[in-house]
Amino acid sequence: MLKERLMDPINRRSLLKGSALAAPVFFLRGLRSSPLSRVFGNACAPTAPTNRKLVVFFLRGGCDGVNLAIPGPNLDSTYTATRGALALPFSGSGRAIALTGSNFFVHPSLLKLRTSFEAGRAAFLHRIGNATSDRSHFKEMQIYETGKPGTTLDLIREGWATRLALAFQNQPVIGGASFSKKLQQLFRATPTSFLMPNLKTVYGDVNGASRDLVFAIDSSGAPPPEISNLSNRWASHFGTTSTVDTVADTLVRGSGDKLFDVIGDLATNLPNPIIHDEAAFPVDPNNIPPQGTEMMANLESAMHVLKHTDCQVAGLELGGFDTHQNHYSGLPHEGAYANLLTIVSHAMYHADQWAISNDAGNEYLFLAITEFGRTIAPNSTAGLDHGVGSCFIAVGHGVKSGVYNGTNSTSKPKDFGQAWDPIASQVNDPTYPDALTPKSDFRVVFAEILEKHFNLPRVGAGVTVDSVLPGYGGTIGTTPFDSLLDFLV
Amino acid sequence: MNQHRLATRAVFVLSTLVATTAIAQIPPIQDYQVQAGHMMRRLAFGPKASEYAAISSQTDVDQWVLTQLAGNQAVPADLTNLVAALATIPPSSNPRVHDWTITELRQYAVAWALFSPNQLREKLTVFWSQHFNTSQGRVDNFYKNKWTNDAIAADVAVTTCWKQYEDFRANALGTFKDLLSISMNSSPMRIYLHTTANHKSNPEPNEDYSRELLELHSLSPESATGAKNYDQTDIQKLARFMTGLFVDENENSSTGGILNDANAHDFAQLDILSLTGTPISIPSNLTMNARLDLLVTELAKHPETIDHVCRRLLRFFAHDWEPSQVPTAILNAMKAQWGLSGDITAVVQAMVTHPKFNNNARLWKLIKTPLESEVSIQRMFDKAIYAANSTSTSALLQLSNRISNAMPQQMFTFPSPDGYSIVSTEQTDVDMALQRLIGPTLVYTGNQNLPSTLSVADLFSLLGNVTINSTAGDIATATLMLFYQNHWDVGNHADCVDILNSNPDGSSGGPLWSDVNITINEKRDRLEFLAYFLAGLTQNHTK
Known part of the structure; x- marks a missing residue:
């Protein structure tokens, strides 16, 4: 479950949005553009060689x-x-x-x-x-x-x-x-x-x-508790919406989102050890x-x-x-x-x-x-x-x-x-x-x-x-x- | 009460004293309390519980600001004891034999940020030390290359950097002219930016200090309209002027002082900055010292210097605007108070008393630097270092190491002459985000290592008279008391109960705290998250 959430930021975000009222993120409610929207919402992505x-x-x-x-x-x-x-x-x-x-x-x-x-x-x-x-x-x-x-x-x-x-x-x-x-x-x-x-x-x-790797990844591909705990909390805290779309807010939450996503990507793909x-x-x-x-x-x-x-x-x-x-x-x-x-x-x-x-x-x-x-x-x-x-x-x-x-x-x-x-x-x-x-x-x-x-x-x-x-x-x-x-x- | 209102006070903004058990009687937060929190975040390294508790009216807020602008409160014994504990011989007694290292120098600066009651003065000290950045490492190398005794060279290097920091603190609320003079007449700056071998006889003097003097310390390369303030010819002329600015290199006697050698100084008339429309001319018929003083005087009152330094102060204290978006009303109010020498107290006062500075408190945001972040957490909690024996430096060492190495804001050894960035966009990235999570965790656990899990016993040993079976309301109360003593309100309490009744990862469907099916591990996770929340992970000044 943890790994799945780490790997799928869209689902994670959907989960968070769906549970906004229950989530302990009361001062971040509202609407703002996602820092990931530019990543996933680019409809006319060009085709640079992969x-x-x-x-x-x-x-x-x-x-x-x-x-x-x-x-x-x-x-x-x-x-x-x-x-x-x-x-x-x-x-x-x-x-x-x-x-x-x-x-x-x-x-x-x-x-x-x-x-x-x-x-x-x-x-x-x-x-x-x-x-x-x-x-x-x-x-x-x-x-x-x-x-x-x-x-x-x-x-x-x-x-x-x-x-x-x-x-x-x-x-x-x-x-x-x-x-x-x-x-x-x-x-x-x-x-x-x-x-x-x-x-x-x-x-x-x-x-x-x-x-x-500092963040040693175990044989199941999951990151260690230190990282999963931190990233889950970060996501809960910042991975939602706000009425205040400012540089500071977006950056802080954006980096939190990114931390979560990057750790998941590395956990999936890097060999271990x-x-x-x-x-x-x-x-x-x-x-x-x-x-x-x-x-x-x-x-x-x-x-x-x-x-x-x-x-x-x-x-x-x-x-x-x-x-x-x-x-x-x-x-x-x-x-x-x-x-x-x-x-x-x-x-x-x-x-x-x-x-x-x-x-x-x-x-x-x-x-x-x-x-x-x-x-x-x-x-x-x-x-x-x-x-x-x-x-x-x-x-x-x-x-x-x-x-x-x-x-x-x-x-x-x-x-x-x-x-x-x-x-x-x-x-x-x-x-x-x-x-x-x-x-x-x-x-x-x-x-x-x-x-x-x-x-x-x-x-x-x-x-x-x-x-x-x-x-x-x-x-x-x-x-x-x-x-x-x-x-x- | 709307959510945004709750938001602004949830973590840092603290309420008046309330009875622990009488949640319903907690009065609503007052506007003066909002402003007190705002001022303490901007003019200090965050609110300290006892100082915040002393605020009970708008008059108190105004007085707190005036006290900070005066910056002359007595230094507490905690601070002097802690600094004294860094070395058996304080640096002022004999700069050639004390045993401070760069590590102790950093601890000394962090200790001042933590404990000084003159918080505005301390923030400005950091600001000026970055504005006129030097590097202890380069000073250390300089003396070691010149002298045979490495130990004395190392001592003198640390001492000169310490002395420069002390001078910045003493003059932090003084005049810009004096600050510029301190920098120009300090051996760390002369060594760092290479004036120490500039002799008039050499056709190609080192241009390093000349360039940074104009680019970073005074004018900046361009005006607010984008016009160039100087060109390469100005740099070359100024480099010739900056000949004879040496340091005392006598190994047997030097304590790291400077040496102005008139025999090595090029006395040719200096004419620079014609591009600005306010050229500077230094005649040849003055003494070397008088010529240097005149240059400092002219640079300090130059319109482009006034504009550049006021903009930097505004960005440091208010908001990280793009250059073209700095609000002119508040900027002009600051510039109007500059005077001929740059009255820093008056300039800062003009900023903090400007209506925009207060009316836009929730819109003008900054991300804390590593130093600000780590120190403000310590101050907010009145925990960890505060609770430690004031002569124990181990917690201080851990804190300064985190700031310098892990975050990393390399105090006293930042390699680039522009100093540590005050731009918010450079204060956070994926790596920095992780470190910003670790800091509160360390404080929360009192542990030097990042904990993989916290035992329930550990958590409740901190919380006092509650147990895992207590109600969410009681645990919320105990936790708030742990972190904020009495300085919280009913809204904060409701927020904490929300956390205890919710899954920490934000997902829905979890049991309430009172649910008989909730596991101990689930309770532990929720408590742990509550600790993170209260630690104020948001690095925004206005949260």
Whole structure:
């Protein structure tokens, strides 16, 4: 009985409504729109492929793009002098790693991703940015995660991954999920549709062998009493109606509903027990605590949820890229930034390998994004301040290996897109002083994934690129800045 | 009496003293009691039973508000004893040798929130510490990298963060100018936002503090109409101005103080913020300290600063509006009281005495932050920590750990300079919802572990002179007494009887409490749910 109720939120809600007079929910009576109505009441749900998965890695703080994918001497003779102490050498110890078929090199911490690149499964999307960036972490993160630029007055709160989840067939309980300390804005919903769970508690202690489910599920598939008791009470308390339909009321009850539903979905679908697979999700080679350990634990959680439930979008995050100080330590290939890139490379590579080994290599796409890049010249504290353009990384299904927005007359087969401007000239760009000037709007990357990976129409009725990235569908292709990069086949 | 009226008072709004057994004689709740509850939820970390009981008229409510605005009530012995118990050597005696850690620092802040009679001052202290957010971890790393003695480095790091918090508290109801100056002249801020190596000789000074000073601490990036307040050139100019803002790095003597080095300061005239129409100009012919003071003065009275800070205060205390929807009447009333330096008491008074602040009490809603949520539960119950020995810190440790780690509102180590969010939509998600359920459970059981089941004996040992065979009415009375002492009314009692007569999961068809067929487990479940209900799971300020 308990399991049935957990599995069937509609029946549960009907029960609650039917017993409103008897239920101990006296101060919540009345009418309001259900937070689930948007999930179950979408009559014209589109048909995004159900086997396609997307994992977004948000590199928070503003990741430097110049030393991520580095213009080689054939492409940019000004790199070394302009970057100064931060310039990576092209030979000797700590040198940048050449990409076969490209004029670009990558940071030595990205060794594993170079392997993915050589295997035809990794792309570096250079000089991506927001044309109107004011270099504010908080505003730019909101813009990148909601897919809508503008002034503060224009900003919205609903994440674009949330809107994407509306495109999935059958409107699953877990359309997407954030695996992070707090729910990422990418998965935040408007007050009337609280779709996305934060599932950091799927796994418990990340240390040692205790990476089992916190909410251990018994052999009958029922959650333990702790959870069933809590969720039943939550449902009784909040899962009904109210005359006051406000942000706070709806959110609180919405999250309560969602907690109930998500636990039921996980209880049904996740294997029990889940055994930590150290071979598939190893600690990074430099064993960088705590971020590296947390990243791999969250990644393992995410891959299990993506594999065993209808969830199609997962979000992970890695902080610390706001390297105003001590961007490097001693040598340019060492220090905070290098460690963070090691974690990114390690996680994306092993995620892709996991997908391939699970016969899902043609289903998963992994994307690393950041809210802006860094300044080009080092500051007085061996660091870099806020910039504008940066470099995204895409790995996995459909990716056409290459470096995008980095061409010139000497370009090689894996160099694509718009022309590269020497960074010495970008330093003096009056619009974006001391920053990597953006060549492509950040939304073109998302738009290409929506079109090619999830098969959404650009514009039209229902869920489209234009609805997921509000108002952008018709803009795509109108200027070079707004044109797809074609990094996906 | 309509359901909504019942709703607003069901959990948090407490009634006048009544005789335990004379349910029918309980007077109806009064408007001044509704307003008292509202004010105590907004200006304090929730109602405390004894304070609420002392309110017997609208005059009492007004006086309570005025007392909070004055913020000068004596600190009780419970608080000083508890803080003293955190370490054998209080931090003020010698910042280089006390033994506080970040854990004790968090307990200290939670203890103040729990026990301080000056609740508005305490809420504002939290507000300012988030507005001018720093991180103890970064300060700790800074001194450890500079010094050979890690223990002293750690002590100094904690002490400087403690001192900054104390300064925010002392000036929480003072002027914004002083608060901005405290922040600029604190070593945690200089270390956290990297001014400590900015020398005039370096062509590329670190821009971190300059940007956040304009973006977070004073103006914000855009005006209310969406116009940009500054550009990258302003940031670069200000970064050059912010040279020479160091900290005392002498390992043998430093207690974590600041050092303004005029030899490292760029004395060039500063001209910024021309985009706002109210530019700021700092001449070169002043001393370094005078230039910094002038910058603080000019920023504190800048129209965009006034607008930005008043909006944040309004969102913190009233409602989580979208930027374009902030009601201008109350905002303008607050801005009118700002003055030249930002009179925080006058600004907050303008807000809480504005008719809209009171008339819209049931419409303007907030979701409590983890700190607010956990502390308000403790205050409401007068239980757990309140009932504990005031020198025992174990319950305090559990509480502060939950707030910092489980919820998680990482006090003193929040990594991002914008501080913990005051946006309601970020206060709850599936994971947070679970944690918000666990908190009341811990309080209810007095147990550090989430209980899988509660024994009937345990429950009734808490309830006193009732048994499993008592009537629903008697058990409701005993339970209300447990949670609210005498501060409840007939409506609350009827609600509790409803719970005991209903299935906890909301389904219909279950037996009444008096039914001979009801099982002990069913009774236990209903009682357990009653406890949840009374714990006030709704995180809404107005419930």
